[in-house]
Amino acid sequence: NSGNQTPQAPVATTTYKAQENKNTLFQYSTINALMKGQFDGEMTLGELNKHGDTGLGTFNGVDGELTQLDGKFYRYTYEGRMVEVDKKELTPFAVTTKFQVTKTARINPVKDMTALNEQLTKLIDHKNNFYAFKIHGTFKTLKTRSEEKQHKPYPTLPEVLANQSVFETENVTGTLIGFYTPNYAATLNVPGFHYHVISDDKTKGGHVLNISFDAATVQIDEIANLEVNLPQTHEFHDADLTTVDPEDVHKVETDQK
C-alpha cells in the first residue's frame, strides 16, 4: 500500500429485511367520509375488482350492502333480496383484498358475534396489522341488516341506519367475509371487526349484526399494506372528516338491541 490511497468509504452493511408481506388492503374513501354522508363515489366495481377479489362496502346512495366474493359483487337490498351487481356500478366506500391465506384455524362453537370476535382476536398475531377473514360454514342463527337508497341532500350514515332493515334467519350455509382494522386507523376504516355474509344459494346476506355457529374453519389473511384511494369529488375535498366519534361508528356497525 503506497500509503497515499484514500481510505475506502465504509460500505453500508445494514441489511434491510425485505417486506415479506405484500398483502394489501385496498379501500375507496374512508369510514369517516361515509359517516358524514359522502354517499357518491367515483370508483366502479370493475376498478375495485383490480385491487381485490374479496371485500365489502356499499353502493352510491348507500343503496344496500355490498359483498364481494370470488371477484363477483352482490347487493343485499333493503327488502332482503340478494342480487348480483354489474361492475359498472359505483361505490362511495368499499374495502377489498386479493385474499391470501396466511393461516387457517379451527374455531370453537360461537354463540354470538362477541364470542366470534374474541376467538378471532386470539388468532391475530400482530394487533397493529390489518386482517381479512373468510369462514365458510352453516350459521345456526344469522342477523343482518341492509338500508334504503338515499337521495340528496344526503343525511348522515347514522341517520340512514336508524331506519335499517334487519333480517334474522337460521341454518344458512354461506361465506362470512370479515376485516379487522386496528383502532389507530379508526378514522379510515371500521375499527375492530366488520363482517358481511353471503349464502351459497345467493339469497341471503348483508352486514352482519349477530351470528352463531358450531365449530368452523377460518381462513386468515394477515395484511401489512394499506392503500386508500381518496375520492376526488368536491364534496370530499370540502368535507370535515375530523369530527366523527369512533363510538358512533361502533354504534352503527353493531347490534344495538
Ligand SMILES: C[C@@H](O)[C@](C)(O)C(=O)O
Ligand atoms: C353500508 C354500511 O352498512 C357499511 C358500509 O356496510 C358499513 O358501514 O357497515
Ligand SMILES: [Zn+2]
Ligand atoms: Zn357493513
